[in-house]
Amino acid sequence: MTATQRDVSAEQARSVAEAARETEWRKPSFGKQLFLGRLRMDLIDPWPTPKVSEDAEQFLTKLGEFGAAHVDGEQIERDARIPDEVFHGLADLGCFGMKIDKKYGGLGLSNLDYCRALTLIGSSSPSIGALLSAHQSIGVPQPLKLFGTDEQKQKFLPRLAAGEVSAFLLTEPDVGSDPARMSCTATPVEGGYRINGVKLWATNGSVSTLLVVMALVPRSDGHRGGITAFVVEGTAEGVTVERRNKFLGLRGLENSVTRFHDVFVPKENVIGGEGQGLKIALTTLNTGRLSLPAMCVAASKWCLSIARGWSSHRVQWGRRVGEHEAVATKIGYIAATAYGMESMLQLCCMLADDNSNDIRIEAALVKLFGSEKAWTIADELIQIRGGRGYETAESLAARGEKALSAEQLLRDLRINRIFEGSTEIMHLFIAREAVDQHLSVAGDIIDPRAGAGKKARALVRAAGFYARWLPTLFVGRGSFGGYRGYGSLAQHLRWAERASRRLARHTFRGMARWQGRLEHRQAFLGRIVDIGAELFAIAATCSRANASGRAEERELADLFSRQARQRAIVLEHQLWNNTDAADVAVAKNVLSGRYVFQEEGVLPPPDEGEWVATWQPGPSTEPNLLRRLK
Numbered sequence: 001m002t003a004t005q006r007d008v009s010a011e012q013a014r015s016v017a018e019a020a021r022e023t024e025w026r027k028p029s030f031g032k033q034l035f036l037g038r039l040r041m042d043l044i045d046p047w048p049t050p051k052v053s054e055d056a057e058q059f060l061t062k063l064g065e066f067g068a069a070h071v072d073g074e075q076i077e078r079d080a081r082i083p084d085e086v087f088h089g090l091a092d093l094g095c096f097g098m099k100i101d102k103k104y105g106g107l108g109l110s111n112l113d114y115c116r117a118l119t120l121i122g123s124s125s126p127s128i129g130a131l132l133s134a135h136q137s138i139g140v141p142q143p144l145k146l147f148g149t150d151e152q153k154q155k156f157l158p159r160l161a162a163g164e165v166s167a168f169l170l171t172e173p174d175v176g177s178d179p180a181r182m183s184c185t186a187t188p189v190e191g192g193y194r195i196n197g198v199k200l201w202a203t204n205g206s207v208s209t210l211l212v213v214m215a216l217v218p219r220s221d222g223h224r225g226g227i228t229a230f231v232v233e234g235t236a237e238g239v240t241v242e243r244r245n246k247f248l249g250l251r252g253l254e255n256s257v258t259r260f261h262d263v264f265v266p267k268e269n270v271i272g273g274e275g276q277g278l279k280i281a282l283t284t285l286n287t288g289r290l291s292l293p294a295m296c297v298a299a300s301k302w303c304l305s306i307a308r309g310w311s312s313h314r315v316q317w318g319r320r321v322g323e324h325e326a327v328a329t330k331i332g333y334i335a336a337t338a339y340g341m342e343s344m345l346q347l348c349c350m351l352a353d354d355n356s357n358d359i360r361i362e363a364a365l366v367k368l369f370g371s372e373k374a375w376t377i378a379d380e381l382i383q384i385r386g387g388r389g390y391e392t393a394e395s396l397a398a399r400g401e402k403a404l405s406a407e408q409l410l411r412d413l414r415i416n417r418i419f420e421g422s423t424e425i426m427h428l429f430i431a432r433e434a435v436d437q438h439l440s441v442a443g444d445i446i447d448p449r450a451g452a453g454k455k456a457r458a459l460v461r462a463a464g465f466y467a468r469w470l471p472t473l474f475v476g477r478g479s480f481g482g483y484r485g486y487g488s489l490a491q492h493l494r495w496a497e498r499a500s501r502r503l504a505r506h507t508f509r510g511m512a513r514w515q516g517r518l519e520h521r522q523a524f525l526g527r528i529v530d531i532g533a534e535l536f537a538i539a540a541t542c543s544r545a546n547a548s549g550r551a552e553e554r555e556l557a558d559l560f561s562r563q564a565r566q567r568a569i570v571l572e573h574q575l576w577n578n579t580d581a582a583d584v585a586v587a588k589n590v591l592s593g594r595y596v597f598q599e600e601g602v603l604p605p606p607d608e609g610e611w612v613a614t615w616q617p618g619p620s621t622e623p624n625l626l627r628r629l630k
């Protein structure tokens with residue numbers, strides 16, 4: 001361990017994550033009810049009516065025109081750079097203030113219109129989608145909108161709405177999924193704080209003039225301390241962009257390593273109070289998470305369009321390739337999943353816009369589902385395109401063919417399964433919310449720190465709750481031919497209703513079996529969450545298709561639901577029939593070096609370099625790579 005690494009136990013890591021959780025459920029939650037075995041269609045049906053805004057429609061039209069005329073996705077890929085003119089064009093349209101209130105110079109778009117905008121512009125270049133989403137959803141605008149003081153809003157939001165770019169800096173070399181290891185500090189001084197530390201992988205970090213920086217305030221007299229969110233000027237003395245990072249995809253991303261050396265931040269720039277940083281980040285992400293699936297929806301629509309064009313044109317073995325069953329099943333998957341994913345996203349956006357429901361579980365489910373499924377959609381498109389799927393757009397164009405960047409799309413999409421909560425972390429996050437009701441009634445029974453009195457009270461509470469709840473898991477609307485208003489889609493909702501009760505029973509069985517150790521059964525919990533995602537997707541898709549009154553939508557919803565049911569059935573089987581224990585045993589042996597023999601026969605990977613680079617505090621010795629837009 002070095003000076004820049006902190007020794008943090010699993011218990012400490014968990015308690016930091018737990019402290020950042022929103023504990024209250026003030027509004028109804030479809031997701032929470034679903035995991036308790038209740039398919040509350042009344043919360044999502046009738047399908048919400050989108051609020052139509054003339055201004056938003058005009059903006060979307062202009063944005064589409066701008067994307068088509070001025071954004072050259074291939075050039076961004078080739079130059080690994082979004083041109084200055086594109087930044088300015090986006091700023092002129094108001095893209096950097098899409099969700100900022102009109103009174104601060106923004107467009108004040110709804111969540112739905114914001115995500116439509118990201119889907120639209122993200123289809124011209126995913127790097128632009130990522131730029132705008134990181135700026136708006138996790139950068140300065142959203143945390144200030146939710147937690148900022150009036151003064152902060154007045155000071156910063158107009159600058160952002162006018163086109164200044166912002167970034168969100170949480171990750172450090174030693175902090176990825178585990179913020180408890182944070183070593184960036186904010187030490188209280190006269191009038192404010194001094195920030196010291198190095199932040200890794202900040203999207204937009206190399207073009208941003210306003211940053212949200214997460215740093216640890218030490219506890220002291222008058223300071224409760226803890227991880228705290230600050231607004232920091234990107235041009236402040238002591239801030240140095242030391243690197244611009246390069247990745248598998250999203251080559252236009254302006255992603256930085258940023259060093260802070262004795263950077264003074266006035267106390268007025270604390271967002272929400274000391275120690276509130278992670279809570280702010282998590283709450284911001286409740287709706288902020290929707291922008292990532294918006295880009296996944298863009299990718300799925302693009303893939304569908306290419307799959308259609310190519311498969312109806314390309315002829316092999318006397319048939320259009322789309323007519324061969326092996327290809328047709330892939331096209332069916334792409335079409336149905338694109339519809340399902342968009343339904344989930346639209347529903348979450350409109351529920352957030354209505355402000356009627358708590359969507360923290362649903363938004364996390366759509367992030368998880370969208371990022372995983374968009375990846376498989378792009379992979380299937382590449383297969384459908386054959387060799388051309390593997391060829392770059394530039395190479396295709398040089399041979400006189402359509403410059404279709406399927407391979408780039410796959411590369412661009414891969415990160416969605418890692419950032420804004422990796423799939424593994426999303427599983428844990430959602431699973432925690434899914435078992436919240438159980439923990440709140442029975443948590444003390446399995447908590448080794450709870451005294452005898454607490455345990456006794458919990459036993460009484462749990463007996464009451466389970467005596468009422470368990471019987472509800474055996475019969476329900478899905479058992480008696482319900483959901484008649486959905487016509488042919490009713491069968492899927494009946495199935496989903498029964499499956500949600502089974503899901504709750506499986507969860508209960510897991511809790512009874514493993515008790516406090518359930519949290520370590522990550523594969524089990526991951527499957528529980530994935531089944532929940534499929535059920536939510538079926539409910540959203542059927543609700544939307546039923547409301548549409550269009551036969552075409554019902555067809556897609558029907559196929560999507562059939563496919564989702566198949567996936568959920570496999571997952572349910574695997575809950576209790578799997579190789580998890582054997583996998584874990586072998587993984588343990590892999591880590592201990594037992595199977596090193598299996599690595600023989602290839603050249604060994606290079607030995608130099610660290611697994612995790614260490615950094616030393618102090619002033620930067622690197623040139624500042626902050627890119628000033630001209």
Ligand SMILES: Cc1cc2nc3c(=O)[nH]c(=O)nc-3n(C[C@H](O)[C@H](O)[C@H](O)COP(=O)(O)OP(=O)(O)OC[C@H]3O[C@@H](n4cnc5c(N)ncnc54)[C@H](O)[C@@H]3O)c2cc1C
Nearest residue numbers: 168169170171175176177201202203418419420422424425
């Ligand atoms: C292109 C790009 C853009 C990014 N943009 C930003 C940004 O704008 N701002 C920012 O702050 N960060 C950003 N990040 C960082 C990103 O959020 C992290 O990469 C992500 O949180 C995962 O952290 P990590 O890479 O350190 O992986 P690690 O935390 O080291 O995880 C490694 C693996 O272990 C798994 N894992 C970790 N903990 C657990 C656990 N408890 N249980 C089960 N599995 C676990 C992970 O899922 C992963 O598979 C970006 C990263 C990239 C690559």
